Amino acid sequence: MSLALDILYELRELTATPGRGCTRLAYTHLEDEAHDRIWDRFSGSGLARLQDAAGNTFILPPEAASGEPVILVGSHLDTVKEGGWLDGALGVAVGAEVLQKLERVSGNRTSVGLVIFRDEEGARFGRGLFGSKVFAGRCTEEDLEARDEEGVFLRQVVPDPEGCLRYRRPVNAVAYLECHIEQGRRLLDGGFRIGMVTGIVGIRRLEVRAVGAANHAGTTEMHRRLDALVPVATLVGKLPRLVQGRGDAVITCGKIAVEPGVANIVPGLASAVVEIRAPDSRTLDAIEDELRRTAAMLEPPTPQTRMPPLTLNRLVDIEPTSTDRSLLRLLEGILDELGVEGLHLSSMAGHDAQHAALVCPSAMFFIPSLDGVSHSPEEDSRTEDIELAAEVMLRWVERCSRFRGSAA
Structure with missing residues (x-):
């Protein structure tokens, strides 16, 4: 079994609602544990773990942890209430597999790291994409004053609320790549296996x-x-x-x-x-x-x-976001090599790539969602499409790493 699938099956059981989908709300012990379990896969590997003021997790080569340029791959691990097992987790699991497979980058290549953003869904505090918003330096006092249904303020649960407002980015990110389930039917209905995202709603x-x-x-x-x-x-x-x-x-x-x-x-x-x-x-x-x-x-x-x-x-x-055209051209070339027909499409769901694009060139791709279902216990994708996502991301990261390294 691939590392990505192994991680996804493990995370599927990490839920507050067994038998009723995945429930890992932001800034709960379950989201904390999900971040820890990903790091457990790399502890002792020589990689470094950093966490910023929002609690976003970065798993990095030592040189990237010291400020050298890094290409980030990742997504999020929080969910909506009684949601699916792939939303967000797919991007993290695929990123973890890519990080494991890559040899130590050196010479004329750029380092690669994994990022896990906090509170993408906004299901608890109503502030979607919060972790990546902090990463982009856009956090406001109003964000931190958001409350959940129990009256708990967001500022009470983030690791460093003042640090979120006066953010110091812990990495020198030069690109951000993400894969995700489509959460719709366009790929499935058209018979496409990969969706190349041109813009985000x-x-x-x-x-x-x-x-x-x-x-x-x-x-x-x-x-x-x-x-x-x-x-x-x-x-x-x-x-x-x-x-x-x-x-x-x-x-x-x-x-x-x-x-x-x-x-x-x-x-x-x-x-x-x-x-x-x-x-x-x-x-x-x-x-x-x-x-x-x-x-x-x-x-x-x-x-x-x-x-x-x-x-x-x-x-x-x-705000709506356009993805980086040069990164998409690299992705198009990879799909041609693999003989996979892709579809250019815009995303009508929000993603962390929107805020990452304020920091560095960013792009993402989708795999099909069975029956177009998401934010539901019925959310699913074909195993072969998950495996294809890992292969496409590995090639994309390698190509981007060489491209960025030669351009440096």
Whole structure:
């Protein structure tokens, strides 16, 4: 069995929800243990382990740990609740296999290291791509003030919150390469085994909030109510039309909260998180503007209905990213050598490569997801495609290492 598959099978069992998919939320003991288990594969090998202010793990040759240029390969090990076994873990496992197979780089070549980013999913604190955002030097006070469902602040669990704000990058990264499952059906439907990612979607998340007046559900007449949920629900019902005619753009409301959350009390507070995804900034801006206009001009469902106003607050703003063209050309050449037909496509899911691209040239490729399923216990890919990913990444890293070394 290959190292990548061995790691993936091991990590699949490291979950808070056995039998119901993988649950390794960010900054929990399970995410910590996942990072440790990857390092256990290399302890005693002569490689060095570094961790930065966010807890991102770097496994590096000694020269890279001392500041020499390094090509980073990796992804993340946190998951959504009851998610799949390959999202993120594939990129780490493949990167670990590449690192194991590579001979000690020397001479006219660039060192190669493995990076494992923290909290890519944002499932616990609602701040996706947090570890790579810190790596890019973009962490804000607002990020650290995010709270989970138990009221724990992000700043309470990161190793060094002040270091996240005044970040000192522990490595001299000259390129970042990542492989991932597609999380869609384009490769599968087209019969392609590798997807060459040309760009990564931009993401906006906004909290929609209304403050009404909690009151008895039986004795408060309909025309006297100030129900906080009514305007929130009315707006959510209008979301699909906001992206009509806008290409690949999508809009989602996956989280609604009502307080006090009791069946016989008129809601006094209601909120929802609306997420917009689009491949370009202009489309993101247009949809957000339309969302805000729609919220400001909402009409009550009946003439007698009283509606409290809505406030909208942007929570997440991740700009669309283009991947590095020179790295993609190297990847295209490798697929030609292997006789593998690849598809150029954009990613409608966010990835750590977006923030890595702010630091160094970055690129990524996909393998097919069976039935296009992800963020689910049913997430899966063919074993032969996982093995192909490891072979493609090894060749890509070797080619990039020689290319970067000769260009230095």
